[in-house]
Amino acid sequence: MRQEIRDRVFDxxxxxxxxxxxxxxxxxxxxxxDGESALKEARDISLTDCSFSLxxxxxxxxxxxxxxxxxxxxxxxxxxxxSNGRIADSRLDGIKALRECSDITIEKTExxxxxxxxxxxxIRIEDSSLTSEYAFLHGSALTIKGLEFSGKYSFQYVSNMTxxxxxxxxxxxxxxxxxxxxxxxxxxGEYLAWYSENLTLINCRIIGTQPLxxxxxxxxxxxxxxxxxxxxxxxxxxxxxxxxxLSVKNPKSGKIVCDSVGEVIREDAVMECAGxxxxxxxxxxxxxQAA
Numbered sequence: 315m316r317q318e319i320r321d322r323v324f325d326x327x328x329x330x331x332x333x334x335x336x337x338x339x340x341x342x343x344x345x346x347x348d349g350e351s352a353l354k355e356a357r358d359i360s361l362t363d364c365s366f367s368l369x370x371x372x373x374x375x376x377x378x379x380x381x382x383x384x385x386x387x388x389x390x391x392x393x394x395x396x397s398n399g400r401i402a403d404s405r406l407d408g409i410k411a412l413r414e415c416s417d418i419t420i421e422k423t424e425x426x427x428x429x430x431x432x433x434x435x436x437i438r439i440e441d442s443s444l445t446s447e448y449a450f451l452h453g454s455a456l457t458i459k460g461l462e463f464s465g466k467y468s469f470q471y472v473s474n475m476t477x478x479x480x481x482x483x484x485x486x487x488x489x490x491x492x493x494x495x496x497x498x499x500x501x502x503g504e505y506l507a508w509y510s511e512n513l514t515l516i517n518c519r520i521i522g523t524q525p526l527x528x529x530x531x532x533x534x535x536x537x538x539x540x541x542x543x544x545x546x547x548x549x550x551x552x553x554x555x556x557x558x559x560l561s562v563k564n565p566k567s568g569k570i571v572c573d574s575v576g577e578v579i580r581e582d583a584v585m586e587c588a589g590x591x592x593x594x595x596x597x598x599x600x601x602x603q604a605a
Contacts, residue, residue, distance in 0.1 A: 315335070316335045316336065316337055317335060317336045317337070318336070318337045318338075318339065319336060319337070319338045319339070319341060320338075320339040320340055320341065321339070321340050321341065322341045322342075323341070323342045323343075323344070323345060324341070324342070324343050324345070324349075324352055325343070325344055325345025325346060325347040325348065325349055325368065326347045326349040327347070327349035327350055327351065328349065328350075328351050328352065328354055329343070329349060329352045329353075330352055330353050330356065331351070331353075331354055331355060331356075332354075332355045332356065332357070333353060333356045333357070333359055334356070334357040334358060334359075335357070335358050335359075336356075336358075336359045336360075337359070337360045337362070338359060338360065338361050338362070338364060339362045339363060339364070340362070340363045340364065341361075341364045342364070342365050342366075342367075343364070343365070343366045343367065343368050343371060344365070344366070344367035344368055348368065349368060350368060350369045350370045351369075351370045351371065351373060352366075352368055352371045353371050353372050353375060353378075354370070354371075354372075354373045354374055354375070355373075355374045355375070356372065356375045356376075356378065357375070357376050357377055358376075358377040358378075359375070359377070359378050359379075360378070360379045360380075360381075361378070361379065361380045361381070361383050362381045362382060362383075363381075363382045363383075364380075364382075364383050364384075365383070365384045365385075365386070366383070366384070366385040366386065366389045366392070367385075367386045367388045367389060368388070368389065369388070369389065369390045369391060369408075370390070370391050370392070370394070371385075371389060371392055371393075372392060372393045372394075372396055372399075373391075373393075373394045373395055373396065374394075374395045374396065375393070375396040375397075375399070376396065376397050376398055377397075377398045377399070378396065378398070378399045378400075379399065379400045379401075379402075380399070380400070380401045380402070380404050381402050381403055381404070382402075382403050382404060383401070383404040383405075384404065384405045384407075385404075385405065385406045385407060385408055385411070386407050386408065387407045387408055387409075387426075388408065389406075389407065389408035389411075390408045390409050390410065391408070391409070391410045391411070391413065392406060392408050392410075392411045392412070393411060393412050393413075393415060393418075394410075394412075394413045394414055394415070395413075395414045395415065396415050396418070397415060397416045397417050397418070398416075398417050398418075399415070399417070399418045399419070400418070400419045400420075400421075401418070401419070401420045401421070401423055402420075402421045402422055402423065403421070403422045403423065404423045404424075405423065405424045405425075406423065406424075406425045406426070406427055407425075407426045407427065408427060409427060409428045409429060410427065410428070410429045410430070410432070411425065411427035411430055412427070412430055412431045412432075412434060412437075413429075413431070413432045413433060413434065414432070414433045414434065415431075415434045415435075415437070416434065416435040416436050416437075417435075417436045417437075418434070418436075418437050418438070419437075419438045419439075419440075420437070420438070420439045420440070420442055421439075421440050421441060421442065422440075422441050422442060423442045423443075424442065424443050425442065425443065425444045425445065425446070426445045426446075427444075427445075427446055428446055428447045428448070428465075429446070429447065429448050429449075429451070430444065430446040430449045430450070431446075431449055431450040431451075431453055432448070432450070432451045432452060432453070433451070433452045433453065434450065434453045434454075434456075435453070435454050435455050436454075436455045436456075437450075437453065437455075437456050437457070438456075438457045438458075439456075439457070439458045439459070439461055440458075440459045440460055440461075441459070441460040442460070442461055442462075443461070443462040443463070444461060444462070444463050444464075444465070445463075445464045445465055446463075446465045446468070447465050447466050447467055447468075448466075448467045448468070448470065449463070449465060449467075449468045449469065450468065450469050450472055450475075451470050451471060451472075452470075452471045452472070453469070453472045453473075453475070454472065454473045454474050454475075455473075455474050455475070456472060456474070456475040456476075457475070457476055458475070458476065458477045458478070458480060459477070459478045459479055459480070460478075460479050460480060461477070461480040461481075461482075462480070462481050463480065463481065463482045463483065463484060464483045464484070465483075465484060466484060466485040466486060466503075467484075467485065467486045467487075467489075468482065468484045468486075468487045468488075469487050469488050469491055469494070470486070470487075470488070470489045470490060470491070471489070471490045471491065472488070472491045472492075472494060473491065473492040473493055473494075474492070474493045474494075475491070475493070475494045475495075476494075476495045476496075476497070477494075477495070477496045477497070477499055478496075478497045478498055478499065479497070479498050479499065480496075480499045480500075481499065481500045481502075482499065482500065482501045482502065482503070483502045483503065484501070484502070484503040485503040485504050485505065485522075486503070486504070486505050486506075486508070487501065487503060487506055487507060488506065488507035488510050488513060489505075489507065489508050489509055489510065490509045490510065490511075491507065491510045491511070491513060492510070492511045492512060493511070493512045494510065494512070494513050494514070495513075495514040495515075495516070496513075496514070496515050496516070496518055497516045497517060497518070498516070498517045498518070499518050499519075500518070500519045500521070501515075501518055501519070501520050501521070501522075502521040502522055503521075503522045504522045504523050504524060505522075505523070505524050505525070505527075506520065506522060506525035506526055507525065507526050507529060507532075508526075508527050508528050508529070509528045509529070510526075510529050510530070510532070511529070511530045511531055512530070512531040512533075513526075513529060513531070513532050513533070514532075514533045514534075514535075515532075515533070515534045515535070515537050516534075516535045516536060516537070517535070517536045517537065518534075518537045518538075519537070519538050519540070520537055520538065520539045520540070520542060521539075521540045521541055521542070522541055522542065523541060523542070523543055523544065524542075524543065524544045524545065524547075525539070525542050525545050525546075526545055526546050526549055526551070527544075527545075527546065527547040527548060527549060528547070528548050528549060529546075529549040529550065529551060530549075530550050531550060532546075532549055532550065532551040532552070532553070532568075533551075533552050533553070534551070534552070534553035534554060534555060535554055536554065536556060537553070537554075537555055537556065538555065538556050538557045539555055539557070539558070539559050539560075539572075541560065542559055542560055542561075543560040543561045543576075544561055544562075544563045544579070545559060545560075545561065545562050545563070546562050546563065546564075546565040546570060546589065547563045547564050547565070548564060548565075548566045548583075548584075548585065548587070549565055549566055549568075549589070550566055550567045550568050550589075551565055551567075551568040551569075551570060551589065552568045552569060553568075553569070553570045553571065553572075554571050554572075555570065555571065555572040555573070556572075556573065557572070557573050557574070558572065558573060558574045558575065558576065559572050559574075559575045559576070560575075560576045560577070561575070561576050561577040561578070561579060562575055562577075562578050562579070562591050563578075563579040563580075564579065564580060564581075564582075564583045564587040564589075565587060565589025565590075565591065566585065566586075566587050566588070566589055567587075567588055567589050568589050568590070569589070569590040569591075569592060570589065570590065570591045570592070571592045571593075571594065572591075572592075572593060572594070573593060573594050574593055575591060575593060578591050
């Protein structure tokens, strides 16, 4: 039988340690004792209209839900080593809010958390916002839809991820990533996806200098590229781009088809570079016009 805790204040160490089958409503975790790990090792709990201002509240927690929950900037490392959770209509502000977790769904939530989501698996985010540096480092099996993201060094070393209908304002995104697909999204930032493997971009708007270098198995369909100079250096790429590309430098292999290109640079290569650049419109730089 489930227990209900309502309208309480907890600030002691491990206040509800190993709580099981509990609904916690309109409760505050804060106070002068400044205790850590309030809900460590909890099982099958729900949190509704609660607030947190203490460190490490949900560690090793299995089976949890959070609705209209606020965790302030003092709620450091809030959710670690936890699984089977749902977070909705909430706000997470502490550093390292999610780490080493699995099977977590996040919906309609605002997150401000440096180093968010490291080493997490089977995470789904929908209709949320995230401000972070090094977000989802070494993450895997991630599904993201309707995300507003801002921050540097995002999605590095991730694998098996899909992103849809999102806006990513980021720098050095997707470095060393594997098996990532991004659809119907805006990606703005410098040095996009260097050293990535099997990255697929579909109907995306790419903005920023020196994108998509040293890539393996890069595929692009129906994308646009803005302010993208020195693109595709040493990459294996098959790309169909709408509009203009400022400049392409030393593509290693494959074919890049676009409407126009400002410049194709073939100089100072440190390896054999046989990638083709073909325009659909007026030829420039001695290129062959596509049939």
